[in-house]
Amino acid sequence: MLKEIIGIIVREIPYGETSKIIHLLTNEGLIGIMCKGAKSLKSPFRATTLKFTYGKFIIYYKENKLSTLHSVDVLNPLTNIKNDIILLSYLNYLTELTLQVLKQSNENIYDDYITTIFKIEEGLDPLIMGNILEIKYLDYLGVGLNLDACVSCGSKANILTIDGDRGGYICKNCYQNELIVEPKTIEILRMYYYVEIKSISKLKISKNVKEEINRFLDTYYDRYTGLYLKSKNFLKKLE
Numbered sequence: 651m652l653k654e655i656i657g658i659i660v661r662e663i664p665y666g667e668t669s670k671i672i673h674l675l676t677n678e679g680l681i682g683i684m685c686k687g688a689k690s691l692k693s694p695f696r697a698t699t700l701k702f703t704y705g706k707f708i709i710y711y712k713e714n715k716l717s718t719l720h721s722v723d724v725l726n727p728l729t730n731i732k733n734d735i736i737l738l739s740y741l742n743y744l745t746e747l748t749l750q751v752l753k754q755s756n757e758n759i760y761d762d763y764i765t766t767i768f769k770i771e772e773g774l775d776p777l778i779m780g781n782i783l784e785i786k787y788l789d790y791l792g793v794g795l796n797l798d799a800c801v802s803c804g805s806k807a808n809i810l811t812i813d814g815d816r817g818g819y820i821c822k823n824c825y826q827n828e829l830i831v832e833p834k835t836i837e838i839l840r841m842y843y844y845v846e847i848k849s850i851s852k853l854k855i856s857k858n859v860k861e862e863i864n865r866f867l868d869t870y871y872d873r874y875t876g877l878y879l880k881s882k883n884f885l886k887k888l889e
């Protein structure tokens with residue numbers, strides 16, 4: 651059966667001398683596709699079956715089995731990302747993260763993932779966009795944030811700061827010696843959680859707030875998700 655599906659290639663696996671298998675991330679999950687002859691110089695698939703190709707794929711579809719590639723129509727070449735080592739590292743990291751989240755959750759996270767990538771391609775700040783995606787993924791990883799109350803006593807009043815190690819908001823009474831963030835950081839963190847990714851068109855967030863949120867999420871991910879991603883370490887070194 652011929653099937654048309656839109657997605658992004660997230661893995662390439664060599665197969666034999668001239669062929670390869672690609673894993674396409676789509677809103678139906680991951681689909682494995684055999685690309686016969688795609689590694690040979692003459693193949694029309696040589697350039698269109700590379701990792702991070704986003705397009706419309708026409709395949710001979712076999713449910714729960716390897717499908718076979720019929721044709722590819724590239725929909726967005728993601729040129730800005732691919733020409734910038736930092737942006738490319740974000741793409742790598744956010745893709746690896748998405749694949750990890752998919753292992754633990756059946757929720758459809760594809761739309762949020764691909765929309766985030768398009769926003770980065772359009773020039774929106776990759777750190778902010780990445781953090782917004784990370785914060786949304788926490789729910790699917792089973793360690794969602796409580797953005798309404800102090801993590802220690804449950805009080806909704808007098809929230810003083812956020813702390814990644816303690817896992818969220820801390821009120822005045824439960825404060826020990828954590829770093830005190832800007833009030834704006836607390837507010838923006840909540841905005842990250844509730845904003846619809848596709849509705850974001852511009853971002854005006856100060857450098858300090860941006861970094862405080864990133865530090866919080868970085869610590870929180872290390873402490874609560876159990877994920878260790880090489881691509882994230884690489885990104886950190888790069889920056």
Ligand SMILES: [Zn+2]
Nearest residue numbers: 800803821824
């Ligand atoms: Zn408290």
